[in-house]
Amino acid sequence: xADLADSNFRLHDSLLTxxxxxxxxxxxxxxxxxxxxxxxxxxxxxxxxxxxxxCVEPIRAAADAKLYDHTRLAAEVARTGNxxxxxxxxxxxxxxxxxxxxxxYVHWGATSQDILDTALVLQLRDTVSRVLGDTHRxxxxxxxxxxxxxxxxQAGRTWLQQATPVTFGLKAAGWGDALERVRRQSHAALxxxxxxxxxxxxxxxxxxxxxxxxxxxxxxxxxxxxTTDIPWHAHRxxxxxxxxxxxxxxGVAGKIARxxxxxxxxxxxxxxxxxxxxxxxxxxMPHKRNPVGAxxxxxxxxxxxxxxxxxxGCMAHEHERGLGxxxxxWDALPNVVVVSSTAIRAIADTLEGLEVDPASMxxxxxxxxxxILAEAVAMALAPAMxxxxxxxxxxxxxxxxxxxxxxxxAVLAEDxxxxxxxxxxxxxxxxxxxxxxxxxxxFIDQVLSRLTP
Numbered sequence: 001x002a003d004l005a006d007s008n009f010r011l012h013d014s015l016l017t018x019x020x021x022x023x024x025x026x027x028x029x030x031x032x033x034x035x036x037x038x039x040x041x042x043x044x045x046x047x048x049x050x051x052x053x054x055c056v057e058p059i060r061a062a063a064d065a066k067l068y069d070h071t072r073l074a075a076e077v078a079r080t081g082n083x084x085x086x087x088x089x090x091x092x093x094x095x096x097x098x099x100x101x102x103x104x105y106v107h108w109g110a111t112s113q114d115i116l117d118t119a120l121v122l123q124l125r126d127t128v129s130r131v132l133g134d135t136h137r138x139x140x141x142x143x144x145x146x147x148x149x150x151x152x153x154q155a156g157r158t159w160l161q162q163a164t165p166v167t168f169g170l171k172a173a174g175w176g177d178a179l180e181r182v183r184r185q186s187h188a189a190l191x192x193x194x195x196x197x198x199x200x201x202x203x204x205x206x207x208x209x210x211x212x213x214x215x216x217x218x219x220x221x222x223x224x225x226x227t228t229d230i231p232w233h234a235h236r237x238x239x240x241x242x243x244x245x246x247x248x249x250x251g252v253a254g255k256i257a258r259x260x261x262x263x264x265x266x267x268x269x270x271x272x273x274x275x276x277x278x279x280x281x282x283x284x285m286p287h288k289r290n291p292v293g294a295x296x297x298x299x300x301x302x303x304x305x306x307x308x309x310x311x312x313g314c315m316a317h318e319h320e321r322g323l324g325x326x327x328x329x330w331d332a333l334p335n336v337v338v339v340s341s342t343a344i345r346a347i348a349d350t351l352e353g354l355e356v357d358p359a360s361m362x363x364x365x366x367x368x369x370x371x372i373l374a375e376a377v378a379m380a381l382a383p384a385m386x387x388x389x390x391x392x393x394x395x396x397x398x399x400x401x402x403x404x405x406x407x408x409x410a411v412l413a414e415d416x417x418x419x420x421x422x423x424x425x426x427x428x429x430x431x432x433x434x435x436x437x438x439x440x441x442x443f444i445d446q447v448l449s450r451l452t453p
Contacts, residue, residue, distance in 0.1 A: 015292075016299055018341040024127045025334035027074060032065035033119035034087050037223065039063040041110055044218035050211055051105040058099035059106060062091055083330075084112035109200060109208040109215065113233055113321060117197035120333065121225060124242065125194045128186070131341045134348045135183040135249060141351035142176030142256075143451035145169070150444050153433040154270065154361040155372060160262075162372050165365060165433035168270075168356060170440045173447040175256045175351070180451055182249045189242040196220040199231025202320040234317035236325075239333060246340040247308035253343040254301025257294035260350060264291045269360045274353030293350035300343035307336045365433050370408030374398050376436040377412060377427070384421045393417055 013019060023029065042059045045051045068090050076086035088107045096103035107115070150169035155162045198216045199205060205212025220227045232238065263271040273291050310332040314325040365372060374394050381390035393415065401411045412418050412427050422430070429435055 016296060016342060018338060018345055021127050021130065021341040022334075022338045024123055025338070027070050028065050029123065030083070030119065031068065031070065031073065031087060033122045034084065034115050035063040035065060035091065036122065037115050037118045038088070038091060038107060038110075040219055040222040041108070041215075042105065043222055044215050045105070045108055045208075047218055048211055048214055050208065050215065051108055052101070055099070055102035055105045058095045058102040059091075061098070062094035067094060082112050082116075084115045088112075088115070109205065109212070110198065111201050113326065114198045114200070116330075117233070118223065118225070121194060121197065122223065123334070124239075124337065125190065125225075127337050127341065128190045128242070128246070131246070131249070131337065131344055132183055132187055132190070134341065134344045135179055135186070138253075138256075138344060138348035138351055139176045139179035139183065139451055140453055141348060141354075142172045142179060143448055145172035145351065145354060145356070146176060146444050147448060149356060149358070150441060151434075152356070152358045152361060153365060153437070155364050162364075162368060164375055165372060165436055167437060167440050167444075168358075168361060169444050171259065172351075173444045175259070176451050177447045178252045178255070179347075182245065182252050186242070186245040186249055189238075189245045191226075193238040193242045195226040195228050195232075195238065196223065197232060199233055203231040203233055205231075233321050234319065236311075236315050236317065236329070239329070240311050240315055243308055243311040243333060243336045246336050247304050250297075250301050250304040250340045250343045253297045253340075253347040256347050257291075257297035257301070257343075257350070260354070261291050261294040261298070264289075264294070268364065269357065270364065271354055271356050273350055274355055291350075293346045296346040297343045297350070300339045300346070303339050304336070304343075307332055307339060311336065368408075369401060369406070370431045371398055371401065373431045373433065373436055374408065376430045377408075377418075377422070380426070380430055381418065381421055385417075 013022075039056075039060055042051065042056050046053045046056045068087075073086050073090065076089075077083045080086055092103050092106045095106055146169040148169070149172065150167060152168045153165050154168045154171065156164050156166035196216060196219060198219060200207050200212070205216070208215055217227055260271060260273070262268065264273070272289060273293050275289065310328060314322075314328050314332065317325050374397075378387075378390045378394040381393065384390075385393065394412075397411045397415055397418070398408060400406070401408045404411075409424075409427050409431055412422070413424055
């Protein structure tokens with residue numbers, strides 16, 4: 001975990017930032033990944049015979065980020081305008097201390113963007129994999145809620161108003177389905193983006209003569225990355241696609257968080273986050289039980305669209321190597337990963353500890369005195385009266401029930417046009433939430449069949 005006492009961190013970072021993921025993009029990790037690429041490059045070129053084999057060990061010994069002054073490196077980047085240049089310079093000097101001849105072959109045939117992009121891809125591979133692990137955890141937690149509450153009736157809500165009954169299991173199944181769907185999409189995007197960047201100055205690898213393609217293949221294998229048919233310095237579609245899927249993932253987390261927050265309102269009180277000591281309270285109101293996890297995910301969902309827009313805006317690189325757009329990615333891409341990881345971890349934790357109150361759900365179902373089942377009555381009358389007439393008749397009964405403060409069942413039973421077709425038993429049956437759930441169980445079962453630990 002990053003050192004939160006460091007002056008570069010803010011007081012709220014431990015809440016609104018997944019600090020472990022953020023740490024993977026910190027200076028030390030960035031330098032180490034760049035050194036990893038430089039070492040793998042030397043190994044690949046030595047294996048093919050482009051550089052002497054005895055150059056590899058001195059480069060390996062120097063390819064350790066702990067050997068370098070990170071503050072000095074950062075200052076030199078500000079001067080050189082490129083993070084790779086000072087790293088290569090310091091690596092070369094370090095190698096030269098023990099093997100002057102080997103130092104000549106550091107960074108052989110590569111360009112700065114090759115190193116920085118490939119190092120970034122390595123960071124993305126490691127961090128996004130963890131994000132997807134948390135996504136699967138959240139999906140499984142949603143699936144367990146769906147399984148446990150498949151038959152727990154709940155008011156369905158449209159436009160923030162009660163509509164017709166659903167089950168809480170159906171709602172949770174919808175969460176799990178969306179999480180798993182975007183997890184698969186993000187996994188595919190990560191696989192597509194986990195490729196080597198190696199093209200030299202303008203994407204021809206001319207500095208390596210006829211060996212360029214062979215070096216690329218060997219280098220990719222050593223780094224565990226895929227290869228591409230052509231270098232992609234100025235073609236950022238793979239990275240943009242991955243960032244877009246992470247943006248969608250964060251949006252899914254935000255939707256779930258919004259549901260949880262609304263259901264946790266005092267007036268609704270159907271679910272709440274598992275209480276832990278000191279979490280969710282207020283500095284002034286002792287009774288508060290705030291949905292902290294939901295707030296974190298919602299904050300991430302608010303931040304994400306601007307970040308993804310930045311990435312998309314960076315796609316128009318000039319010619320073979322971009323100016324400005326590439327540099328803008330240096331912060332935007334890691335930030336997308338960090339924000340998405342923050343959102344999905346918050347949702348996974350929330351769903352794993354979510355407390356559900358079926359009794360409150362039942363009370364809310366009954367709050368309208370039967371109005372929530374008006375559609376069920378209208379559909380039952382439709383074959384005999386016609387759909388439009390049945391709708392109008394039941395709508396009128398609903399208005400009368402509200403105006404007079406009566407239960408809908410009583411008003412329906414008093415209407416001869418309705419009672420001719422439905423007796424009291426029929427009306428009571430139609431106004432039972434459990435009788436108007438349609439294919440909810442089928443939908444839940446279909447989702448659960450694909451969501452397994």
